[in-house]
Amino acid sequence: MSHDLVDRDPGATPVEPPAAQAAPHPSTPAALRPLGLATLLLGAALPMIDFFVVNVAFPSIQSDLDASPAALEMVVAGYAVAYAAFLVLGGRLGDTFGRRRLFLWGVAAFGLTSLACGFAPGVGWLIGARVAQGAASALMFPQVLATIHATTSGQARARAVGLFGSVGGVSVVAGQVLGGALVAADLAGSGWRAVFLVNVPVVVLALACGLRLVPDSRAEAPARGDVTGTVLLACSLAALLLPLTEGRAAGWPWWSLALLVAAGPTACAFLAVERRKERGGGSPLLPPSLLGQAGVRRGLLAAVPIFLGFSSFMFVSALVLQQGLHYGALAAGLALVPMGVAQFAASVAAPRVTERLGTGRVLALSAVVQGTGLGALLLTLSAGWPELPPLALAPGLVLCGVGQGLQLPTYYRLLLGDIPASRAGAGSGLAATAQQSGLAVGVATLGSLFLALVPHLGMRGALAAVFTVQSCGLVALAAIGLRAARGAR
Numbered sequence: 001m002s003h004d005l006v007d008r009d010p011g012a013t014p015v016e017p018p019a020a021q022a023a024p025h026p027s028t029p030a031a032l033r034p035l036g037l038a039t040l041l042l043g044a045a046l047p048m049i050d051f052f053v054v055n056v057a058f059p060s061i062q063s064d065l066d067a068s069p070a071a072l073e074m075v076v077a078g079y080a081v082a083y084a085a086f087l088v089l090g091g092r093l094g095d096t097f098g099r100r101r102l103f104l105w106g107v108a109a110f111g112l113t114s115l116a117c118g119f120a121p122g123v124g125w126l127i128g129a130r131v132a133q134g135a136a137s138a139l140m141f142p143q144v145l146a147t148i149h150a151t152t153s154g155q156a157r158a159r160a161v162g163l164f165g166s167v168g169g170v171s172v173v174a175g176q177v178l179g180g181a182l183v184a185a186d187l188a189g190s191g192w193r194a195v196f197l198v199n200v201p202v203v204v205l206a207l208a209c210g211l212r213l214v215p216d217s218r219a220e221a222p223a224r225g226d227v228t229g230t231v232l233l234a235c236s237l238a239a240l241l242l243p244l245t246e247g248r249a250a251g252w253p254w255w256s257l258a259l260l261v262a263a264g265p266t267a268c269a270f271l272a273v274e275r276r277k278e279r280g281g282g283s284p285l286l287p288p289s290l291l292g293q294a295g296v297r298r299g300l301l302a303a304v305p306i307f308l309g310f311s312s313f314m315f316v317s318a319l320v321l322q323q324g325l326h327y328g329a330l331a332a333g334l335a336l337v338p339m340g341v342a343q344f345a346a347s348v349a350a351p352r353v354t355e356r357l358g359t360g361r362v363l364a365l366s367a368v369v370q371g372t373g374l375g376a377l378l379l380t381l382s383a384g385w386p387e388l389p390p391l392a393l394a395p396g397l398v399l400c401g402v403g404q405g406l407q408l409p410t411y412y413r414l415l416l417g418d419i420p421a422s423r424a425g426a427g428s429g430l431a432a433t434a435q436q437s438g439l440a441v442g443v444a445t446l447g448s449l450f451l452a453l454v455p456h457l458g459m460r461g462a463l464a465a466v467f468t469v470q471s472c473g474l475v476a477l478a479a480i481g482l483r484a485a486r487g488a489r
Contacts, residue, residue: 032147042205052176053175057192086234088429089230148161165411178195180328219423238259244444309442312470319459342400364479366407373402
């Protein structure tokens with residue numbers, strides 16, 4: 001008997017009739033093969049690597065382009081806001097025009113915008129190119145999960161989602177290591193520009209493979225455009241993320257506070273428009289009925305501690321390794337390799353673990369393992385600060401990696417399990433938007449808390465405070481997992 005993507009709530013209303021699973025539809029897309037999956041995962045890795053690879057290049061960018069700290073923040077914020085704001089639209093366009101087509105368009109646009117970043121003559125050009133690169137990523141990224149959801153089933157889908165979940169953590173570590181190596185190598189005098197130009201040959205490979213190996217899929221009834229919903233969603237996310245990512249560096253000017261105040265009403269207006277459109281038989285950008293699924297609601301709740309904790313951990317650890325333990329950029333990236341390896345291994349094993357324990361218990365287990373890793377890191381740092389070899393951090397980092405590796409694929413299984421293939425684009429866009437928004441908010445909130453506490457508590461004390469907050473989030477994640485486990489009985 002084949003297993004579904006996620007443990008279902010027996011009291012939930014079925015979203016697809018059993019006949020839809022028993023008999024193939026004439027327009028059923030071709031099955032996703034291993035090489036096609038590898039191509040999609042390569043496309044998923046590109047925007048995630050690029051989100052983090054630029055961090056280690058900031059000193060070179062600042063000196064070469066005479067960029068202010070606020071401008072450097074905009075290099076990150078412009079990418080993050082555009083990426084998050086258009087993810088749902090990207091998924092919806094894939095549903096309508098074909099997911100392979102949108103994937104290829106997104107990959108090509110990502111390559112062109114990478115060239116624009118690499119040859120930027122000034123910081124203003126670089127910021128604009130990064131905004132365009134974020135929009136290109138939003139076209140490409142949702143098609144990966146939507147294609148997996150629409151072209152696989154049973155164990156094949158569980159394995160594919162597990163590998164997709166592993167891409168996130170591995171990409172972060174790869175971005176840190178690759179960025180440090182490229183900047184240090186200074187290939188042909190390119191300096192920081194190499195971190196963008198290296199994307200071009202990868203894009204060419206992804207395009208060539210995507211044309212031959214990725215099956216096409218789309219919604220059976222293409223939806224009409226939702227201009228109002230698209231604008232309101234983009235405005236609400238920008239109003240939240242832009243001041244959070246840029247406000248601290250700019251000294252919290254009036255516009256940042258005004259945007260934060262406007263974020264709530266704009267989000268409420270978006271939900272009201274989408275509900276009215278769905279009740280009237282229209283085609284909302286993000287159907288509110290998706291939020292009626294228990295798995296979707298639990299997945300969104302789980303996203304808060306998972307992604308806020310992950311992004312803040314990566315931000316804070318980079319500062320601690322480089323400024324506290326005085327590792328170079330490359331050495332700091334290499335120190336995180338044990339975590340990346342453990343995260344990949346746990347993500348691959350997650351489907352088998354979930355079959356035994358269930359989705360909810362795996363979430364709870366991941367929270368316990370990661371919390372143990374945070375405690376081990378604090379003990380290690382307290383005992384040997386500030387003279388610690390990278391290997392001394394490995395046990396704690398491995399535990400954190402195992403916890404994170406179990407969390408990411410389980411999050412996608414939980415959120416997407418009750419969403420039919422016809423809505424795969426909207427569902428994957430929602431999942432990716434929650435992920436990207438959580439990553440940005442995590443750096444802006446817990447990262448800012450760390451920076452604010454360092455002058456008063458020192459780096460170790462500030463780290464302990466952030467880890468304590470993150471541990472509280474892990475307790476909440478364990479509670480969400482146990483509740484989901486009880487609901488699945």
